[in-house]
Amino acid sequence: MAIDFPVSGSVKPGFEAVRDAFAANFRRDADAEQGAALAVYIRGECVVDVWGGAADAAGTKPWARDTLVNVWSASKGVVAIAVAMLVDRGLISYDDPVSKYWPEFAQGGKAAITIGQILSHQSGVNGWVEPVTFDDLADWERATALLAAQTPFWPPGTAASYHALTHGFLAGEVIRRVTGQDVGGFVRDAIAGPLGAEFHIGLPLVLDWRAAEIVPAPVDAMPGGPGPHPLAAKAVGNPRPDPGAPNMRAWRAAQIPAANGQSSAHGLGRIYAAIANAGTLDGVRIISPAGIEGLREVRFDGTDLLLGPRRWAAGVSYNVVPNFGPLAATFGHSGWGGAFGCANVEHGIAIGYAMNRMTNSLVGSPRGQSIAAAVFDAAGAPA
Numbered sequence: 001m002a003i004d005f006p007v008s009g010s011v012k013p014g015f016e017a018v019r020d021a022f023a024a025n026f027r028r029d030a031d032a033e034q035g036a037a038l039a040v041y042i043r044g045e046c047v048v049d050v051w052g053g054a055a056d057a058a059g060t061k062p063w064a065r066d067t068l069v070n071v072w073s074a075s076k077g078v079v080a081i082a083v084a085m086l087v088d089r090g091l092i093s094y095d096d097p098v099s100k101y102w103p104e105f106a107q108g109g110k111a112a113i114t115i116g117q118i119l120s121h122q123s124g125v126n127g128w129v130e131p132v133t134f135d136d137l138a139d140w141e142r143a144t145a146l147l148a149a150q151t152p153f154w155p156p157g158t159a160a161s162y163h164a165l166t167h168g169f170l171a172g173e174v175i176r177r178v179t180g181q182d183v184g185g186f187v188r189d190a191i192a193g194p195l196g197a198e199f200h201i202g203l204p205l206v207l208d209w210r211a212a213e214i215v216p217a218p219v220d221a222m223p224g225g226p227g228p229h230p231l232a233a234k235a236v237g238n239p240r241p242d243p244g245a246p247n248m249r250a251w252r253a254a255q256i257p258a259a260n261g262q263s264s265a266h267g268l269g270r271i272y273a274a275i276a277n278a279g280t281l282d283g284v285r286i287i288s289p290a291g292i293e294g295l296r297e298v299r300f301d302g303t304d305l306l307l308g309p310r311r312w313a314a315g316v317s318y319n320v321v322p323n324f325g326p327l328a329a330t331f332g333h334s335g336w337g338g339a340f341g342c343a344n345v346e347h348g349i350a351i352g353y354a355m356n357r358m359t360n361s362l363v364g365s366p367r368g369q370s371i372a373a374a375v376f377d378a379a380g381a382p383a
Contacts, residue, residue, distance in 0.1 A: 005035075005052055005053055005054060005062045005063065006052060007019065007022065007023045007026075007050055007051070007052035008050065008051055008052060008065075009037075009048075009049045009050035009051055009065065010048075010049050010050070011047070011048050011049075011050065012045075012046075012047040012048070014047075014378060015040070015047050015048050015375075015378045017374050017377065017378050018038070018040060018048050018371065018374045018375050018378050019048065019050050020374075021370050021371050021373075021374035022036070022038050022048075022050055022052070022371055022374075023052065024370070025367040025370065025371070026052060026053055028367075031357075031359055031360075031365075031366065031367070032357075033052075033053055033355060033357060033367060034053055034054055034057070034059070034215050034355070034356050034357035035051075035052070035053035035054045035055045035056075035063035035067070035069075035212055035355065035356045035357070036051065036052065036053055036063065036265070036353070036354065036355035036356070036367075037050065037051035037052075037063060037065065037067065037264060037265035037266065037353075037354055037355075038050050038051070038265050038269075038351070038352070038353050038371060039265045039266040039268070039269025039270070039351070039352045039353075040269065040349070040350070040351050040352075040375050041269055041270070041272075041273035041276065041277070041281075041348075041349070041350040041351075042347075042348055042349055042350075042379055043276075043277055043348035044273060044277040044280070044281055044282070044348070046269070046273075048375070049065070049266060049269075051063050051064065051065055051067070051265070055067050055069075055212040055213065055356065056212070056213045057213050057215045063212065064210075065264070065266065066198060066210060066264055066266075067210060067211075067212050067264060068198060068200070068203070068207065068210045068211045068212065068262045068263060068264055069211065069212040069214070069246075069262065069263065069264075069339070069354050069355070069356050070211075070214055070246030070251075070252070070259075070260060070261070070262055071261050071262070071263050071268065071335045071339040071341075071354055072259050072260075072261075072335030072336040072337060072339060073164070073258060073259060073333060073334065073335040073336055074261065074263070074268065074332075074333050074334060074335035074339045074340050074341055074354075075168065075201065075257055075258060075259060075260065075261030075263075075333075075335070076167055076168065076257075076258050076315060076316075076333045077272075077315065077316050077332050077333030077341055078187060078191065078199055078201075078261060078263075078268075078271060078341075079167075079168055079171050079172065079175075079183060079187070079201075079257045079258070079315065080119060080171070080295065080313075080314055080315025080316050080333070081191065081271065081275065081286075081287070081295065081315075082171075082175055082183065082186055082187055082190065082191060083115065083119060083171055083174065083175065083314065083315060084287060084291050084292070084294060084295035084314060084315075085190060085191070085286060085287050085291065086174075086175065086178055086179070087291060087294055087314075088287050088288050088290065088291030088294070091178050091179075092115060092174065092178055093115070094114065094115050094116035094119070094294065094299075094314055095114055095115075095116060096114060096115055097111060097112055097113065097114055097115075098110070098113050098114065098115055098118060098123075098170070098174060099111050099113070101174055101177040101178055102148065102173055102174060102177050104145070104148040104149075105147070105148045105173075107148055107149050107150075108149065108150050108151035108152070109151055109152065110123075110125070110148075110151070110152060110156070112156070113125070113152070113156045115171075115174060116299055116314060117156055117157055117299075118163070118167070118170040118171060118174075119167075119171060119299070119312075119314045119315035120160060120299035120300045120312040120313070120314065120315070121160045121161060121162050121163050121167070121300070121304060121312055122156060122157050122158075122159065122160045122299070122300055122312075123152060123156050123163070123170065124152025124153050124154045124155065124156045124159075125147055125150070125152055125153070125163065125166055125170060126153060126161050126162065126163040126164070126166055126231070126232070126234050126235040126306075127153070127163075127164075127165075127166060127234030127235045127236075127237070127238055128143075128146050128147065128150065128166070128238055129146070129150040129151070130146050130150070131238060132146070132238055132239050133239060134239065134242075134245070134250070134251070137165065137239070137254065137256050138250060138251075138253075138254040138256070140169075140172075140182070140255060143169050144169050144172075144173045147166060147169060147170065153231050153234050154231055159231070159305060160300045160302065160303075160304045160305065160310065160312060161229070161231050161232045161234075161235065161304060161305035161306050162232065162235055162304055162305075162306040162307050163235060163258070164235040164236055164241070164258065164259070164306070165235065165241075165256065165258050165259060166235070166258070167257075167258040167315075168183070168256060168257025168258030168259065169256075169257070169258070171183075171257070171315065172255070172257045182202075182255060183201055183255060183257045184200065184201035184202035184255045184257075187199060187200075187201055188200070190286065191271060191286055192267065192271070194284045194286060195270050195271060195274055195281055195282075195284055195286065196270065196282075197266070197267040197268075197269075197270035197271050198263060198264045198266065198267035199261060199262070199263040199264075199267040199268065199271060200261065200262045200263070201255050201256075201257050201260065201261050201262075202253060202254065202255045203252040203253060203262045205249075205253070207262075208249060208252060211246075211252060211262055212356040213247055213356060214243065214244065214246045214247055214337075214356050214358065215356055215357040215358065216243035216244055216358055217243065217337065217357075217358045217359055217360045218360075228305070228306055229305040229306065231305055232304075232305040232306035235306060236306070241259075241336070243336070243337070243358055246260065259335075259336075263339075263352075263354060264352075264354065265352045265353055265354040266352060267352065268339075268340075268341035268352030268353070268354060269341070269350055269351065269352030270352070271341060271352070272332060272341045272342060272343040272350035272351065272352060273343075273350040274286050274287070275287070275292055275295070275343040275345070275350065276343035276344060276345055276347075276348050276349055276350040277348055277350075278292070278345075279291065279292055292345065294314060295313060295314050295315070295316060296313045296314070296316065296318075296331050296345070297313055297314060298311055298312070298313055298318070299312055299313060299314060300312040307362070307363060309321075313331060315333075316331045316332055316333055317331060317332070317333060317334075318330070318331045319331065319342070321363070321364060322369055322372070322373065323340060323342075323363065323364030323365075323368060323369055323372065324340065324342040324344075324351070324372050325342075325344070325349075325351075325372040325373055325375060325376035325381070326373065326376055326381070327344055327346075327347075327376065327381060327382075329344060329345070329346060330342050330343065330344040330349070331343060331344075332351075334363055334364050334368070336358065336362055337355075337357075337358025337359055337361070337365070338353075338355055338358060338359050338361065338364070338365035338367060338368050339353060339354045339355060339368075340352075340353055340364070340368055340372075341353075342372070344376075344381070347376075347379060347381045349375065349376065349379055349381060351371070351372060351375055353368050353371060353372075355367070
């Protein structure tokens, strides 16, 4: 149905074309936006902060600046930043075995798997051996204990295949063992809170009313498409991802760090604005420039068995397809259906984009791509 709520917000002069690209997504003949928001920062300054459409499937609830929405795998990028902060503090190293901090993980021949390998999808633990249900995902101890007990699906370091759900449990358990905080608590206290960025892993009940309703794509857009590589299929068949799960309170309340971050676009934008601005935003530093270099160091450059051509850094992806604008050096993470956050360090550009109508794309979307292209063009970044 047509969405009548107008685009609201503010745009710095010179960036009107970005607002126009955002607004045009609501007028697409097919795959039109339902509700969405966009935040763009240039060297720490917010130059675009807009939102529009509806936060519900019926089109009756206007999207607000502080509307939260499930951003799916865009959550992975924030978890990767959390790990990078621990590396930056000297508490861990990407080359450390996971088992150094999580001894139980050494079972099944996994003693040598490094933190860098789990972040770059090379660990061989891209899914569970035992059958897993949503109740298992919502039970942190059970989900991580099953991963600790099993053997890898391939020799670690010999291939990369997207760890669709396990990524957050593996990285999150390292965070928990090192800091004593669950991943949601660490992200809240070390990233979101200091930056004034709304991003939640484990949404408090008091904020549930602000969560937008996800509208699944009209065609089944199962990750990996029909017949993914047998090893890649381990990540998306047990359990099979449910695009409607974020509309359940139980999903929002759980900590499933690879997939259930609840964020505003402004929240994602502020987190990546700090990364694009040498680790600092509005006088608050979350990470050093050296820590950012570690985050974006390429750890795999080749064919991911699920996603295809991919340049994985330490939990963030480089721009191998133009999801994040025209520059290959831009990095971040997108989510199933279209949401994304990204940063370009050289030009100081950061983007946070969140929406509730999923597209048929697993990685990126035509809507997001049009916005990112407009951002870099308005910023004068060369193609």
